[in-house]
Amino acid sequence: xxxxxxxxxxxxxxxxxxxxxxxxxxxxxxxxxxxxxxxxxxxxxxxxxxxxxxxxxxxxxxxxxxxxxxxxxxxxxxxxxxxxxxxxxxxxxxxxxxxxxxxxxxxxxxxxxxxxxxxxxxxxxxxxxxxxxxxxxxxxxxxxxxxxxxxxxxxxxxxxxxxxxxxxxxxxxxxxxxxxxxxxxxxxxxxxxxxxxxxxxxxxxxxxxxxxxxxxxxxxxxxxxxxxxxxxxxxxxxxxxxxxxxxxxxxxxxxxxxxxxxxxxxxxxxxxxxxxxxxxxxxxxxxxxxxxxxxxxxxxxxxxxxxxxxxxxxxxxxxxxxxxxxxxxxxxxxxxxxxxxxxxxxxxxxxxxxxxxxxxxxxxxxxxxxxxxxxxxxxxxxxxxxxxxxxxxxxxxxxxxxxxxxxxxxxxxxxxxxxxxxxxxxxxxxxxxxxxxxxxxxxxxxxxxxxxxxxx
Amino acid sequence: xxxxxxxxxxxxxxxxxxxxxxxxxxxxxxxxxxxxxxxxxxxxxxxxxxxxxxxxxxxxxxxxxxxxxxxxxxxxxxxxxxxxxxxxxxxxxxxxxxxxxxxxxxxxxxxx
Numbered sequence: 181x182x183x184x185x186x187x188x189x190x191x192x193x194x195x196x197x198x199x200x201x202x203x204x205x206x207x208x209x210x211x212x213x214x215x216x217x218x219x220x221x222x223x224x225x226x227x228x229x230x231x232x233x234x235x236x237x238x239x240x241x242x243x244x245x246x247x248x249x250x251x252x253x254x255x256x257x258x259x260x261x262x263x264x265x266x267x268x269x270x271x272x273x274x275x276x277x278x279x280x281x282x283x284x285x286x287x288x289x290x291x292x293x294x295x296x297x298x299x300x301x302x303x304x305x306x307x308x309x310x311x312x313x314x315x316x317x318x319x320x321x322x323x324x325x326x327x328x329x330x331x332x333x334x335x336x337x338x339x340x341x342x343x344x345x346x347x348x349x350x351x352x353x354x355x356x357x358x359x360x361x362x363x364x365x366x367x368x369x370x371x372x373x374x375x376x377x378x379x380x381x382x383x384x385x386x387x388x389x390x391x392x393x394x395x396x397x398x399x400x401x402x403x404x405x406x407x408x409x410x411x412x413x414x415x416x417x418x419x420x421x422x423x424x425x426x427x428x429x430x431x432x433x434x435x436x437x438x439x440x441x442x443x444x445x446x447x448x449x450x451x452x453x454x455x456x457x458x459x460x461x462x463x464x465x466x467x468x469x470x471x472x473x474x475x476x477x478x479x480x481x482x483x484x485x486x487x488x489x490x491x492x493x494x495x496x497x498x499x500x501x502x503x504x505x506x507x508x509x510x511x512x513x514x515x516x517x518x519x520x521x522x523x524x525x526x527x528x529x530x531x532x533x534x535x536x537x538x539x540x541x542x543x544x545x546x547x548x549x550x551x552x553x554x555x556x557x558x559x560x561x562x563x564x565x566x567x568x569x570x571x572x573x574x575x576x577x578x579x580x581x582x583x584x585x586x587x588x589x590x591x592x593x594x595x596x597x598x599x600x601x602x603x604x605x606x607x608x609x610x611x612x613x614x615x616x617x618x619x620x621x622x623x624x625x626x627x628x629x630x631x632x633x634x635x636x
Numbered sequence: 637x638x639x640x641x642x643x644x645x646x647x648x649x650x651x652x653x654x655x656x657x658x659x660x661x662x663x664x665x666x667x668x669x670x671x672x673x674x675x676x677x678x679x680x681x682x683x684x685x686x687x688x689x690x691x692x693x694x695x696x697x698x699x700x701x702x703x704x705x706x707x708x709x710x711x712x713x714x715x716x717x718x719x720x721x722x723x724x725x726x727x728x729x730x731x732x733x734x735x736x737x738x739x740x741x742x743x744x745x746x747x748x
Contacts, residue, residue: 420680420687481681488683528684 195297203300205451206308212442213311217244217318219439223432223490224322226425227539231615232326233424233625239321239333244314246337251310252278258346259309260354267357267364269347278306308446309349315443316345316395322539323403327413327612328605330620335603339595344402344588345394351583352386352394358580360385365583366576386576387560389458390447392502392552393584400546401585402592403537409596410605412536414612421538426486433490437466440497444504458504462497465504465516469496472520480524488524491544495523498548503556511559511566519551553577637732637745638706642697643671643725644717649695655716656699659709662748667696674722694725700732702745 221240225233247255257275264270275281281302283292291301317337324333351358357365362372362380372382388394413421423429444462448455473492474484499519500512507515527543530536537543557574558565565574599605606612611619618624644652649666656664670691680687701709706729713727737747 417685420682420689422682480684485682525684531685 193297198298199300202450202452203304205455206300206304206446206449209442209446210304210308210311212439213308213315213446214439216311216436216439216443217314219432219435220315220318220322221432222428223436223494224325224539226428226430226432227322227423227487228325229421230424230626231617231624233428234617234623235330235620236321236325238330238621239324239328240318242330242334243318243321243337246334247310247314247317247341250338250341251313252306255313255341255346256281256306256309258342259349260305264350264355264361264363267351267361269350269356270354278303281306312391312395312443313341313345313349316391316399317341319396319399319541319545320403320406323407323537323541324410324605325413325538326616327607328410329603329607332599332603332605336595336599339599340402340592343595344591345398348398348584348587349394351587352388352580358386358393358583365579369579370572370576384563384572384576386580387506387556387563387573388502388553388580389505390444390501392498392549392556393580396498396501396545396549397553397581397584398549398588400542400544400549401589403541404535404546405589405593406596407535407537407542409593409600412534413538414609416536417531417534423487426490429490430486433493437463437493437497440466440501444501448505454505461504461507461509461512462500464509465500465507465512465519466493466496468513468516469493469499469520469523472517473524474520476521476524491527491540492520492524495519495544495548498545499523499552499555501549502552503559506556506560506564508559508561511555515552515555515559518555519548522551523547550581553581637735637748638701638703639730639732640697640699640701640706640709640713640727641730642699642713642717642727643669643694644697644713645719645723645725646693646695648717648719649697652697652713652716655712656697656709659712661699661701661709663699665698667698669694669696673726692723700735700748702748 217240221237224240225236228236254272254276256278257272258269261270261274261280263274281292282289291303294302317340321333347356350356353359355361357363360380360382361367362382364382366384366386367380367382370382370384372380375381415421440462441459445455445459448458470489470492473488473495477488478484496516496519499515500507503512503515523544526547527540529543530540554574554577556564557571557577560573561567563569563573565571596605607616607619615624642652653664671694672690672692676690678689680689697713699709710727710729718724734743735745735747736743
């Protein structure tokens with residue numbers, strides 16, 4: 181018979197109940213966001229040609245497993261902690277292997293209790309945040325589909341997480357130069373006050389609720405500079421390179437929407453009214469974006485496509501990400517509609533400018549993230565331009581955009597360039613034409629006909 | 637003996653097959669193929685970009701028959717596959733030097 185034994189010092193207080201309730205939700209949210217990376221693999225994989233789907237899955241898997249290993253080593257510590265360095269990153273030594281965060285108690289590892297008894301355990305935060313790092317890295321894969329060596333990608337993930345993602349997360353969310361800290365850019369420009377507890381209250385705070393900048397703008401600009409450096413697929417712009425499995429693309433989009441409930445509603449860090457509201461605004465903006473995309477497509481190409489529906493869904497989810505808690509339902513719809521229409525038009529730019537953003541990471545994540553982040557400056561409750569609060573919030577948003585684009589763009593360029601000059605990115609042209617799955621992995625995804633079985 | 641090879645529109649397969657069965661043929665082989673004749677160079681727009689698509693999916697039917705039946709079977713195929721639009725396909729007749737039934741080892745017209 182099982183019996184539940186309470187530790188001697190454990191009692192149920194209002195604080196511990198609150199911590200447990202919020203913590204339970206955050207663990208669920210972390211799991212939802214985790215699912216988003218496999219969902220992205222499905223979404224992108226279906227958009228590739230059939231000879232490349234396994235490679236796309238492997239790129240996404242590579243993102244997950246490398247981040248999973250580096251996060252407890254130094255990833256979390258670089259992004260979060262109390263040892264800020266120049267407002268850019270946190271000391272990787274503070275929580276190397278989570279040393280300052282956890283302790284062993286009766287032979288079991290658990291979080292060291294924080295000062296606030298109503299706060300859920302810090303280990304839950306580490307869990308939630310690693311899933312954001314995974315999806316951010318995985319987003320880049322879509323741009324480099326069908327043509328890169330898996331070994332180079334795995335090494336890139338390690339460098340990019342360490343040098344780009346973690347510092348940018350620190351800058352925006354971890355108390356760095358793009359946050360509400362006293363040494364942040366917006367605090368230096370717009371000033372603030374110190375309250376009775378000695379806490380800094382900034383006058384203007386850049387707002388990125390769930391990762392419009394840290395995740396989408398970041399991955400989007402990284403994808404853009406990467407494809408500019410590594411070049412186009414053979415036949416890009418001339419041969420039709422169409423999705424081989426649209427059902428996968430749609431399933432991927434739906435699972436992304438599902439997972440995004442953890443991404444956005446979980447960024448409320450509590451199971452409360454704000455989380456519930458973020459859930460709703462996310463869904464509303466996504467619906468509006470999908471309709472906006474489909475209608476634009478119908479006007480331009482005379483067809484409502486399933487790929488357009490899936491892409492519109494993702495564009496809306498991306499755009500509402502920085503804004504889900506601060507835009508009214510009406511403005512969520514407007515924001516979504518704008519994202520749907522603009523991103524639909526933006527995905528065609530790659531042909532005009534000649535960059536092979538294979539699966540439209542730039543057109544959806546960079547453009548969508550940009551739209552959402554900037555529109556916060558217009559539509560945010562109390563601080564937005566349309567509420568008569570003046571342009572300060574918009575300036576703050578633009579500052580974040582500019583710094584993030586420069587930081588991610590320049591450092592990603594350096595990493596990609598360095599890897600290109602040392603081990604190289606591209607598989608050979610023959611390998612690319614006959615199929616990257618067999619070249620990189622010695623496998624084929626589908627064995628549908630009688631004759632293919634003979635070959636393996 | 638003659639081999640009759642026909643390239644037809646995929647959606648006509650059911651009709652052609654039924655008409656051939658009514659005409660008394662004892663077997664056929666079908667294959668998924670791609671090809672073009674005067675349908676080449678047709679443009680498609682997808683995701684805001686224009687593509688030129690050369691190869692169109694078709695079905696190839698192969699039937700072996702006696703010399704005497706070849707003209708009639710050719711007509712059956714042509715009439716049942718016809719829609720009047722570009723892309724209806726083509727039929728050609730070639731001579732078969734030998735035919736063997738694998739199960740019994742019989743050679744010649746007896747194996748049809």
